[in-house]
Amino acid sequence: MKKQLILVIVLILMIIASLIILMNMLFSDRNVDKTVNKNDLWNYVKKSDSPTFGDTNSKHQVVVFVDFNCPTCRKFYEKEYKNTIQPAIKNKKIAYAEVQHPFINQESKQYATISHYVYQVARQKAYEKYKRLAYHYNTTPKDVLKRLHLDKDKHMEVLDLYNDHKDAGYNLNQDKTFKVTHTPSVYVDGKLLKDYSQLNKYIKK
Template sequence: MEEKQQDKNTFSQKPFVFGLLFAILLAILIGGLFVGYNKSSMSNPGIISYKNEPYLGDKDAPVKIIEFGDYKCPACKGFNDTFFKQIDKELIQTGKVQFFFFHHPFINVDSYRSAEFSESVYKVLGNDKFWEFHKKLYDAQPSDPEAENKDIYKKDYLMNLLSTMASKEEVDKVVQSYDKKEGKLASNEDDALATQLGVTSTPSLFVNGKMFLGRDMKDLRTRVDAAAKEEGK
């Protein structure tokens, strides 16, 4: 199963879960919990490298959170539309957390293509442009990915989407990087790390290298505070 965030106005009062029927339907589509719950998986902070990864927040923040995500995953879109906004407001903007996005494409070729293209955006245009494009990709995800807009993740579409926030020269440079498989190399490294860490679904969160198995923002705040204490801060 996967979990989805409640409406922003009710999230703080209710657990971060689906209604029963919607949970079952989404589980069939994707599978796994939003947090990537897997009792057999063992976190190994030592194998995680944060170097050259897109991030938000203060580099000196005591706690690092990783989101493993897939741009075609509806639960990932739901996470970024709701739960992430609370993380940003309460943890990133307050200097408590440095937040990273790592790719774990798994649904189909669209997942891999969009991940690789966004990595080229990061490599060529930098961190800020990556996050702008990251948001555009999730905003563009159709409500029913299988019903309409089947060309949405193809190269020409990704180029056009990027052109709404970058010059033609910048787009051309990103495409050159993408065609040279530079984005694929970076995306594959993220994906390999996800496998090593036992990630089985998206979105999955790691707090200072340890898989987050909580259910809501309260659980995440508690885990972040504990992680900060572990770092002596």
């Protein structure tokens, strides 16, 4: 009886130890700074025709992987994007790029593809407005496109491109190369920030 009890206790301790190790691995993966080649990252941005803003000759490059269905991305947009990134773009302190990383659900992928073609067809201002509407309205990606009020030809062009290429605008496999495990993933000069609230500190360096 005592031997059986000891075996049960040992088994429980092993399970607890395994869970602790697993949690530490997950925690460290998300909270340890990682670095990738910033030129490779920016080349990926250009190759994928992801939305870019600011002066490419700026001192810093900021690349953010986002999902328009992600609540944390919405918080990032409301605080860090509006208060730190937009002023830095305006003052030519950073070159900024946004890469779609739709991992939450199928609607995330629809947002990624439609926003990609909004940027291709109507460029920066239209993409910015689409992003703002996507974060502020609890609706579908196509309804957000309607709210964008593009002229008829551009609206139809975006829809046609979306219907013909519903998996365009993102590459989750390629994103793994840059160690993207969550959104928003914020890179400054190739460094993945473990705490994006510190973004302003890195930009000021």
